[in-house]
Amino acid sequence: MLYQVTDWDDAYANTIHIPQGESYPDRFAAAAAAFRDSARIEPLGLGQIFLPEGEPQGLAVFIHGGYWLHSNPSFWSHLAAGPLARGWAVALPGYPLTPTVRIAEITAHVARDLTEAAARIPGPIALTGHSAGGHLAARMICDDGTLPDEVAARVARCVPISGLFDLRPLMRTAMNATLHLDLAEAMAESPALLTPRPSIPVTAWVGGAERPEFLRQSRLLADIWAGLGAATDWVIDPGRHHFDVIEGLSDPDSPLTRALLGR
Incomplete structure (x- = not known):
């Protein structure tokens, strides 16, 4: 079947194609605020690190999306719940937004915060992010010096x-x-x-009910990076759309959390 994009704005629009899509930011904010009420938190630049009880098993990192245009970590705190329940510390880095900065500067900012978080939390690092944050998670493990070698060497999964x-x-x-x-x-x-x-396994995760461009983009990364020697997988989460595909991160036993932590 031929696939051609003729309306680029619609191809990358999510809210209008999701039932009650406009309600999700308020839902996220409420769930995130409730989660923070009982969490152990350290500041991390424009974001936070959530600490488990006892010695952390490692550092999980979730990078928020919003097309590099909007949002901040305060909408996403509840997504730390899954790794946190498994004994991992969870960093939610923040970053300045366009047009104040360019995307290249956002990449550098996230890399600095990730490096700072890694200096505080020992052990393996598991990287994830959603939408534009998915871009940034993958960008962290590009072999161009974005992350210091000693930090990149600790990244177990992306x-x-x-x-x-x-x-x-x-x-x-x-x-x-x-x-x-x-x-x-x-x-x-x-x-x-x-x-x-x-040597960093990569799983491109995407909802089965997402816009075709998001499916194509995830398949693209898995295919191209496999051809460059990376161990890659491409997972389509059945029935999930762009706003609920991340919900598994709040569950310590979900397939998504297990894919991130490796068990």
Whole structure:
């Protein structure tokens, strides 16, 4: 079957294609606030680190999405619940948003915060992120010095969720009036156009009910990085759309949390 994108804005629109999609930010904010009420929290730049009882088993990192345009870690705190219940510390880094900064600067900012979190929490590192955060999670393990070698060596798994891995199509959307992507930056910041660090398993996770472009982007990363020697998988979560595909992170026994922590 032929697949062709003719409306780039619609191809990357999520809210209007999800029943009651406009209600999800308020739902996320309420669940996140309730979770923080009983959590042990340390500040991390614009974000937080959630601490388990006892010595951490390692550091899980969740990077939020929002097309690099909006949102912040306070909407997503509840997604730390799954790894936290398994004894992992969980970092939710924040970052400045476009158009104040460019996407390349966001990449560098997240890498600095991840490095700071790794200095505080010993053990393996498990990376995940959603949407634009999925892009950033994959971007952290590109073999271009984004992360210091000693931090990258501790990354045991990367599970980008519904990520954006080739940024060139976004240059055709109206949101690029704010992102200000040009071809040079789109190529330099696209994980699918870069080489992954060796020996880090990657699982591109995406909802089965998502927009076709998100399915294509996840398949693209898994296929291209497999061809460059990475151990990759591509998981379609049946029936999940762009806003509920992340819910598994709040459950310590979900397939998504198990994929992230490796057990």
